[in-house]
Amino acid sequence: MTSVFIVAHHERTEAAALAQAAASWLRAHGHDAWLSTGDAEALALRELGSDRPPSEAGLAVCLGGDGTMLRTIKCLDGAPVPIIGVNVGVLGYLTEIEPPALIPALERWFAGEEPAGDQTSPAWHIEERMMLQITVARVGSDDPTETWRAMNEVVLEKGESGHTVHLLVSIDGALFTSYAADGLIVATPTGSTAYSLSARGPVVSPQHRAMLLTPVSPHMLFDRSLVLDPGEPIVIEVTGYRAVEVSVDGQRVVTLHEGDTLTCVPAAQTARFVRFGPRRFHQILKAKFGLTDR
Numbered sequence: 001m002t003s004v005f006i007v008a009h010h011e012r013t014e015a016a017a018l019a020q021a022a023a024s025w026l027r028a029h030g031h032d033a034w035l036s037t038g039d040a041e042a043l044a045l046r047e048l049g050s051d052r053p054p055s056e057a058g059l060a061v062c063l064g065g066d067g068t069m070l071r072t073i074k075c076l077d078g079a080p081v082p083i084i085g086v087n088v089g090v091l092g093y094l095t096e097i098e099p100p101a102l103i104p105a106l107e108r109w110f111a112g113e114e115p116a117g118d119q120t121s122p123a124w125h126i127e128e129r130m131m132l133q134i135t136v137a138r139v140g141s142d143d144p145t146e147t148w149r150a151m152n153e154v155v156l157e158k159g160e161s162g163h164t165v166h167l168l169v170s171i172d173g174a175l176f177t178s179y180a181a182d183g184l185i186v187a188t189p190t191g192s193t194a195y196s197l198s199a200r201g202p203v204v205s206p207q208h209r210a211m212l213l214t215p216v217s218p219h220m221l222f223d224r225s226l227v228l229d230p231g232e233p234i235v236i237e238v239t240g241y242r243a244v245e246v247s248v249d250g251q252r253v254v255t256l257h258e259g260d261t262l263t264c265v266p267a268a269q270t271a272r273f274v275r276f277g278p279r280r281f282h283q284i285l286k287a288k289f290g291l292t293d294r
Contacts, residue, residue, distance in 0.1 A: 002110070003032040005057035005081070007072040008088075009064030010042040015088045018063045018099055023048050025103055029110070036075065055079035059109065059274075061102075065089015066194075070249045073131075073151050078269035082126055084109065085273065093193055093284065096275055108276060127275045129190050130209045130230070133267040134248060139259040148248045149267050152191030155247045156236060156262060157183030157216060159255070164219050166240030171213075172232040178239060183216040186234055186264045190271075193285070195250075201225040205281050211264060230266040237261045 004026050008015040023033040023045075033048065040049025054060065054075045060083045062072040069085050076083075085095035086102050097105050108123040132150040148154070158165045167184055169176045187196040189204040192212055197203060201214035202225055213234060214225040228234065237259070238244050244256040256262065285291075 001031055002058040003034075003056055005054045005060045005075070006033055006035045006039075006048070007060065007062050007064070007068060007075060008035065008039055008043055009068045010039070012064065012088050014099060015063040015068075016043040016045060018086060018088065018102055019043060019045060019048070022061055022063075022102060022106065025106060031110075055081065057081050059084065061106075062086065062095070063088050064095075065092055066094045067250070069094040070151055073271050074149075074249070078149060078267070080269070080272055082272045082274045093288065094190070094273065096273065096279075105274075105276060109274065124274050124276050127273045127279065128270040129206055129273065130188050131267040131269060131271055132186065132188055132211070133265050134186075134246075135263045136246065136254055136256065137261045137263075138254075138256065146254065148253060149269065150191070150248045151188065151271055152194045152249050153185050153187035153196060154262070154264060155183055155185050155195060155216075156238075156244050156256070157247070159243050159245045163242055164240075165238070165242050165244050167244070168237040168239045169213070170235040170237075171226075171228060177222065179215055179218055180220055181215045181218040183244075184236060185212070185214040185216060186236075187212040187214065196225070202227060203285065207281070209266065211266070234264040235261055236264075 006019050008019045026033040034050040035048045037049040037051055040046050060072055060081050062069050062083055062085045072083055084105055086097055087095035111123050134148045134154045136146045138144050164180045166180055168178045185196045189208045189210055190206045192204040196212055196214045199214050199216045201212055209230045211228045238256045241258055246254045
């Protein structure tokens, strides 16, 4: 028996129907399935709700878009649980399959490996993606250090319209420069197609391990992104008197003040996505942006 944790978008009726269908199939085949109490309440599936830790699961099924995938990763809190992503959203960079393929995907997952001619080829494989570990050190705080993990990015940005923030950046233990900007983004390769892209950052294959430092509307001549080796820690210090808001994967987490620092390094944990065939990132990018062959 495998325990399966299901996460579903709260505002898409198709997600609720898929969650019910997946749970029914899993239970009929001798497996256990549950949603968090919050998801179960929101989707009117209270009979599937449980407060069990998601880390107990052997598999997670995500029903939504990329935002729901990020929420699934956050729920797992670093546990090495594989995730099957079903696109019930719009873009779906992270999701793997469309809703009609959900039950066949579960069948392939539990089949493990299947024969292909006189050879054995996997019915699926695991794709691992780098995450960031973010540590904040605050001056004079009762709780001076806090940590988070990010799948896409951490953003340090201004809290007031019409003002810039001042951020001093060190890379690999050496001072780099001070930024006067609306903000700074530190992104993973996966996050290169999220906020960093809209700030004109580079598009990086998620198979890489790297950290991207991208300024947001910098008020200075140097406005380029940096693509850094994962062994080059990034430390950002707030040097101006204006407060800086910090968001991790789109969720506001803390406010920093002068003298506070934020450090980014690759997380020890990775996100683990179940893939059912070859997945060429550049072809996904081409489809999402409607690029033509000529």
